[in-house]
Amino acid sequence: MILQEERELVVEYGIKMCELGLTSGTFGNVSVYNPDRGLMAICPSGMDYYRILPEDVVVLTPDGEKVDGTAKPSSEYDLHRIFYQMRPGITGVIHTHSIFATTCACMHWSIEPVHYNIAYSGHDVPCIPFVRPGTYELAQTVFDAMGDDRFACLLGNHGLLTVGADIAYALDVAEQIEYVAHLYYNTRLAGGGKNLAPEQVQPFVDAYPSYRKK
Ligand SMILES: [Zn+2]
Numbered sequence: 560m561i562l563q564e565e566r567e568l569v570v571e572y573g574i575k576m577c578e579l580g581l582t583s584g585t586f587g588n589v590s591v592y593n594p595d596r597g598l599m600a601i602c603p604s605g606m607d608y609y610r611i612l613p614e615d616v617v618v619l620t621p622d623g624e625k626v627d628g629t630a631k632p633s634s635e636y637d638l639h640r641i642f643y644q645m646r647p648g649i650t651g652v653i654h655t656h657s658i659f660a661t662t663c664a665c666m667h668w669s670i671e672p673v674h675y676n677i678a679y680s681g682h683d684v685p686c687i688p689f690v691r692p693g694t695y696e697l698a699q700t701v702f703d704a705m706g707d708d709r710f711a712c713l714l715g716n717h718g719l720l721t722v723g724a725d726i727a728y729a730l731d732v733a734e735q736i737e738y739v740a741h742l743y744y745n746t747r748l749a750g751g752g753k754n755l756a757p758e759q760v761q762p763f764v765d766a767y768p769s770y771r772k773k
Pocket residue numbers: 586587635654655656692717718
């Protein structure tokens with residue numbers, strides 16, 4: 560089976576995403592890229608994460624052409640492949656509908672640096688307007704909002720997208736940005752938190768992305 564290791568990671572991290580309470584049902588999606596082979600493994604469309612087998616995971620080129628797998632790839636595959644095409648060093652992408660990140664996305668609130676764990680993404684987490692799910696336009700808008708150094712983006716009225724040098728870091732970002740989104744929501748309800756200054760966040764921006772590098 561080609562891309563066996565990456566397919567197994569997709570299965571493993573789909574379950575981890577559910578166990579962390581970052582998504583519900585079949586929503587959200589996970590992919591892993593092998594830069595040496597120039598191929599990505601992505602979860603199948605509409606399948607329960609606890610039932611996915613490695614052979615159900617679909618293998619695509621970064622251009623979106625199917626190479627292996629009988630299932631249909633996740634409808635959001637453009638959201639994943641654009642990072643493998645355009646951002647060297649990214650080999651893991653996760654998309655969730657976690658509650659507080661999605662609450663902020665429904666408010667069109669970019670997340671401000673109320674806690675230093677924002678640095679898992681960068682100095683903030685931008686929020687794009689609503690763009691129809693499953694379209695290349697959504698992928699391009701998210702990619703443009705993240706630039707070449709952010710690791711997370713809120714999708715207006717939809718959810719959260721995170722990336723990493725490996726899939727473990729992408730999951731860490733999804734978990735930590737959900738945490739910061741929860742704090743940000745609480746502070747806004749309480750009248751507004753005190754933002755950290757860029758120089759207070761920068762040491763963590765420098766440190767965090769190396770935490771999970773292989
Ligand atoms: Zn979604």
